Amino acid sequence: MQRTDRITSLVLIGLGLIVAGMTSQITYTSFTDDPGPRLFPYFGAAVLILSGIAIFLRAGRSEIAEETIPVDRPQLLRGGLFFALLALYALAMKLFGFYAVTPLLLFAFYWLIAGPKRRVLWRGVVLSLAATGAVYLLFTLGLGSYLPEASIF
Amino acid sequence: MIDSFLHLFEPLTFLIILGAAILGVILGAIPGLSGGLGVALLLPVTFGMDPGTGLAMLVSIWIGGVSGAMIGSILLGIPGSPSAIATCFDGYPMTRNGEAVKALGAAITASFIGTFFSILIAAVASPVLADLALKLGPWEYFSLGFCAIALVASLSRENVGKGMASAALGLLFACVGFAPIDGTARFAFGNMYLSSGFDLIAMMLGLFALKQIVMDFAKGTQDLPTVDAGRISGFGVSLREYRDNLWNIIRSFGIGIWIGFLPGMGAALSNMVAYAQAKSASKHPEKFGKGCIDGVFASETSNNASVGGSLIPMIALGIPGDGTTAILLGGLMIHGVQPGPLLFTNNPEIVYAVFGTALLSAVLVLLMQFFGMRLFPAILKVPYHYLYPPIVVLSFVGVFVNVGGSYIFLFLLGFAALGIVMDMVRLPVSPFLLSFILGPMLESNLRKGFTYSADGAWAFFTRPISAALLAAAVLSIVWPYLKPALRRYRLRAS
Numbered sequence: 001m002q003r004t005d006r007i008t009s010l011v012l013i014g015l016g017l018i019v020a021g022m023t024s025q026i027t028y029t030s031f032t033d034d035p036g037p038r039l040f041p042y043f044g045a046a047v048l049i050l051s052g053i054a055i056f057l058r059a060g061r062s063e064i065a066e067e068t069i070p071v072d073r074p075q076l077l078r079g080g081l082f083f084a085l086l087a088l089y090a091l092a093m094k095l096f097g098f099y100a101v102t103p104l105l106l107f108a109f110y111w112l113i114a115g116p117k118r119r120v121l122w123r124g125v126v127l128s129l130a131a132t133g134a135v136y137l138l139f140t141l142g143l144g145s146y147l148p149e150a151s152i153f
Numbered sequence: 154m155i156d157s158f159l160h161l162f163e164p165l166t167f168l169i170i171l172g173a174a175i176l177g178v179i180l181g182a183i184p185g186l187s188g189g190l191g192v193a194l195l196l197p198v199t200f201g202m203d204p205g206t207g208l209a210m211l212v213s214i215w216i217g218g219v220s221g222a223m224i225g226s227i228l229l230g231i232p233g234s235p236s237a238i239a240t241c242f243d244g245y246p247m248t249r250n251g252e253a254v255k256a257l258g259a260a261i262t263a264s265f266i267g268t269f270f271s272i273l274i275a276a277v278a279s280p281v282l283a284d285l286a287l288k289l290g291p292w293e294y295f296s297l298g299f300c301a302i303a304l305v306a307s308l309s310r311e312n313v314g315k316g317m318a319s320a321a322l323g324l325l326f327a328c329v330g331f332a333p334i335d336g337t338a339r340f341a342f343g344n345m346y347l348s349s350g351f352d353l354i355a356m357m358l359g360l361f362a363l364k365q366i367v368m369d370f371a372k373g374t375q376d377l378p379t380v381d382a383g384r385i386s387g388f389g390v391s392l393r394e395y396r397d398n399l400w401n402i403i404r405s406f407g408i409g410i411w412i413g414f415l416p417g418m419g420a421a422l423s424n425m426v427a428y429a430q431a432k433s434a435s436k437h438p439e440k441f442g443k444g445c446i447d448g449v450f451a452s453e454t455s456n457n458a459s460v461g462g463s464l465i466p467m468i469a470l471g472i473p474g475d476g477t478t479a480i481l482l483g484g485l486m487i488h489g490v491q492p493g494p495l496l497f498t499n500n501p502e503i504v505y506a507v508f509g510t511a512l513l514s515a516v517l518v519l520l521m522q523f524f525g526m527r528l529f530p531a532i533l534k535v536p537y538h539y540l541y542p543p544i545v546v547l548s549f550v551g552v553f554v555n556v557g558g559s560y561i562f563l564f565l566l567g568f569a570a571l572g573i574v575m576d577m578v579r580l581p582v583s584p585f586l587l588s589f590i591l592g593p594m595l596e597s598n599l600r601k602g603f604t605y606s607a608d609g610a611w612a613f614f615t616r617p618i619s620a621a622l623l624a625a626a627v628l629s630i631v632w633p634y635l636k637p638a639l640r641r642y643r644l645r646a647s
């Protein structure tokens with residue numbers, strides 16, 4: 001954890017410096033005593049840098065033993081796979097709209113989460129159609145909201 | 154006054170109030186929706202009603218929504234609205250520990266106490282308390298916001314630096330888009346979507362809902378929590394637990410009503426401040442975050458107490474306490490009622506109708522949730538492969554409906570990724586969210602504070618209330634570092 005904390009602190013300090021640099025590029029005009037739109041980002045960047053330094057110094061103290069986070073490669077892969085499916089859902093919904101994509105992706109989420117031991121084809125199909133229908137009933141009929149429409153056509 | 158109350162019990166009005174309260178609870182419980190959305194959606198429906206009935210409907214949805222937000226927090230770890238973020242911290246661990254019904258029982262009673270008594274206070278003391286809000290200037294508002302952030306950041310006792318780093322990130326995320334006061338574009342890189350800043354709902358659903366689902370899938374979590382419904386009587390909370398939390402409830406109530414009645418603040422802030430205070434003052438702070446009922450009491454009492462608190466400036470001054478009261482205020486004006494100091498004189502029946510409805514709704518919501526609290530956890534018996542896919546869809550649809558554009562999906566995924574990274578490097582999420590929520594208010598008051606006084610920045614330190622709040626903020630940040638040094642000094646001295 002100490003190594004992770006050191007890296008985290010350096011990233012935070014670096015980020016704070018980048019934000020401070022970007023803030024200095026903000027142009028504005030002020031005719032009053034208003035300190036302008038740079039003040040607050042400078043304030044945030046300063047707090048970030050000071051916090052980063054505090055984390056770095058604390059990570060250097062040998063007596064602090066914290067629980068380490070196990071970095072498990074299969075877990076990372078599984079998380080990455082699910083995240084990729086979420087991104088695919090977002091992209092597909094933008095291109096093809098809610099109604100065309102949601103039943104398919106709902107089924108894909110079900111299939112993936114259930115795993116080989118729990119997945120049952122007909123249950124997945126029922127879940128996909130029922131959940132899509134429920135969302136339509138709640139948002140379109142109930143609340144009168146618009147759902148994402150296809151942008152590709 | 155009696156006529157106004159009797160009107161609420163006319164069959165049609167009563168049914169409208171009951172239906173609206175149920176709708177509010179449902180909207181509050183669904184991630185991405187809220188009672189506020191219900192108020193906005195149903196505002197046009199009230200045009201054809203008489204003002205008393207129309208306002209009764211809107212107030213009931215609002216009360217139901219604030220109370221219902223805890224259901225998602227406790228059962229799924231996904232807050233129904235920002236007002237129930239802190240309820241997640243201990244409510245969800247209680248569910249994981251097989252105490253879902255007990256957590257719900259505590260939240261329901263705390264919600265009722267917060268709502269009912271804050272409305273009573275609002276009804277009695279509105280004109281007097283509202284004057285106080287006007288006496289506070291930007292210096293006090295900035296210092297109060299900063300103090301709240303410092304208190305929440307200091308919750309990460311083992312590493313306050315991480316709490317403050319998370320808070321600083323939240324402040325910087327709040328800087329994206331147009332600056333308050335002068336409207337200068339910052340960190341938008343010419344992108345029109347970034348120009349309007351990040352959306353709070355996308356942030357909340359990304360950081361809580363999607364992050365939780367991705368992490369559970371990555372870890373292969375499939376074990377369903379047990380539910381304590383069978384062995385629970387009453388609200389599931391013992392008299393001893395109520396007694397032990399009496400001071401916690403009173404303190405959280407005070408925090409909730411105070412923050413609620415300050416214009417521009419609200420339940421989104423009060424729940425986290427009350428939680429931070431409950432943990433700081435607790436004899437067993439190490440139990441917080443692992444399923445401690447004290448945290449649920451603190452969060453739910455304070456966010457519901459903010460309901461009554463925010464009614465005070467709305468009714469007495471015509472100043473909305475938060476977004477939902479702003480819509481309610483619009484509702485009053487549409488019905489030809491001018492809020493402000495003369496409201497008590499010109500339209501007393503409307504004032505009594507608002508307070509009466511709020512009290513009646515609080516009782517109805519209490520009864521509804523009491524009978525429902527054994528049914529709500531049925532959702533926990535649904536295996537994750539049936540539960541999570543609809544939550545994913547609800548999260549995407551919820552953010553889309555909120556902003557009306559597909560670009561928001563990118564933000565949603567970005568915040569989910571950010572939540573995973575923050576989890577991996579142990580940066581706490583609550584200071585980040587709180588700072589993001591308070592960022593615009595903080596910046597606006599910081600700049601006004603500089604401008605309004607000839608003393609510039611000094612005014613923040615020379616005004617007594619502002620100085621006391623800043624001192625409390627600094628103390629809460631340095632105390633975890635100071636405490637071990639003091640202990641070593643005392644040991645050496647002895």
